[in-house]
Amino acid sequence: MAATAAVSFTALAFVINRTQLGRSITAASFDSELAGLLGVNVRRVTVVVFVIAGALAAIAALLFSVAFGSISPDMGNSYSVIAIAITVIGGYGNIKGTLLAALLFGLLSTLVGSYISTAYEQVYIYAIFLAILFVRPKGLLGRVERIV
Numbered sequence: 753m754a755a756t757a758a759v760s761f762t763a764l765a766f767v768i769n770r771t772q773l774g775r776s777i778t779a780a781s782f783d784s785e786l787a788g789l790l791g792v793n794v795r796r797v798t799v800v801v802f803v804i805a806g807a808l809a810a811i812a813a814l815l816f817s818v819a820f821g822s823i824s825p826d827m828g829n830s831y832s833v834i835a836i837a838i839t840v841i842g843g844y845g846n847i848k849g850t851l852l853a854a855l856l857f858g859l860l861s862t863l864v865g866s867y868i869s870t871a872y873e874q875v876y877i878y879a880i881f882l883a884i885l886f887v888r889p890k891g892l893l894g895r896v897e898r899i900v
Contacts, residue, residue, distance in 0.1 A: 753815050760811055764804070765847050777801060781845065841881050843891030852892055857881075 768774040779787040780797045788794045816831075817823045838857055842849030857877065864876045884892065 753819065756811065756815060760808060761847075761851060764808070767804075768847060773797075773800065837878070837881055841884055841891055843893045846891065846893045849891050849893030856892075 768777060776787070776792045776797045777800070779790065779792050780794050784794045787797075813823070813828070816828065820827070834857065838853045839850055841856075842851070842853035860877055860880060861873060865873045868876060
């Protein structure tokens with residue numbers, strides 16, 4: 753499972769950072785109107801992004817079903833909140849920051865569950881993430897934009 757997740761993450765990072773499609777996705781995410789004026793087919797990029805997101809969600813669902821042995825429509829609800837928190841903590845739009853935040857979340861979750869209490873595991877994790885947001889509002893690897 754870890755190998756599948758690593759391959760998926762590496763492929764996504766390669767597409768975003770090294771291909772013309774990735775440049776188009778980045779441009780459309782920053783300013784879709786300007787990207788359209790510069791020749792990016794924003795509608796096509798949007799469709800491709802939704803296809804990539806669907807493929808990654810299907811891979812995650814497959815791995816999740818293998819790990820837990822069953823599938824139900826609401827089995828990922830609690831994980832979607834965690835995923836949003838990880839994205840915000842990593843720095844919105846920063847793939848490396850998201851990976852770092854996910855690894856940090858997994859490590860903290862395991863340590864808190866093992867040494868403190870599994871009953872309040874989520875409370876401790878969210879408290880730590882809120883503390884990180886107070887110290888670094890743009891996320892772990894997010895950049896502060898300066899207006900001159």
